[in-house]
Amino acid sequence: MPSLKRYTPLQIFMHAAASFPLVRLVFEAFTGGLTANPIQHIEQRTGRAALTLLILALAVTPLNTLFGWSELIKRRRALGLYAFLYACVHVIIFLNLDYGLAWSLIVQTVFEKPYILLGAAAFLLLIPLAVTSFDVWKARLGKRWKYLHMLLYFIVPIATLHYAWGKKGDFFHFSGEVGRPWAYAIVFIMLMILRIPAVRRFFASLRTRLRLPFSINKPQAS
């Protein structure tokens, strides 16, 4: 059996935390805890897990800039792949359990309900990122790999709108059940601000100048 020593504490924590929503759903399935509407419950949990993990993957570079924690960069691919796994379960539940693979009804729903169309767009855009997330594709695509993976800057807001639009209320007028989608949107906006080169340089230099105690290792380009 491979020794746990092969893994860093961050790696162990990341795998445990990222697989927690799935383990919890399986546990709930066996203990009758999937609520009165199990399909909706699983859809909502897996949707939120996918979006949360995508945002965490986006947070890696800013966190490395702020804290100089370069090991995070190595964990980004796993975060993205976990997000894709949850998105796949989310979509499979929708197609199979919610709509019983009734394709004509599914296509009709996708075009009738704009929030489903947004979800489908986010999912389709995620596929090339998941497929090319491996080193072989990184080497093969060179610079284009980085541009391709910038799609994440579009996928996260699309998925957040998909979330907000599916809720009762008005996202842009802050009314109804839009508190959580707004929380995701605000974190996303903050992470994008931290990527602006001038802001990024400011925080990187601040960390070096202040010699912050939480500076975990040397700043690294990513």
Ligand code: HEM
């Ligand atoms: C073909 C693609 C997709 C379809 C058909 C779809 C379908 C749905 C449906 C039907 C719901 C509403 C569940 C309910 O409250 O009754 C939902 C919610 C949600 N979906 Fe999707 N989705 C798709 C892709 C995605 C993707 C790619 C993400 C994230 C990356 C995502 C994130 C979410 C979130 C966060 C919610 C709200 C969960 C909540 O209410 O707490 N979805 N989706």
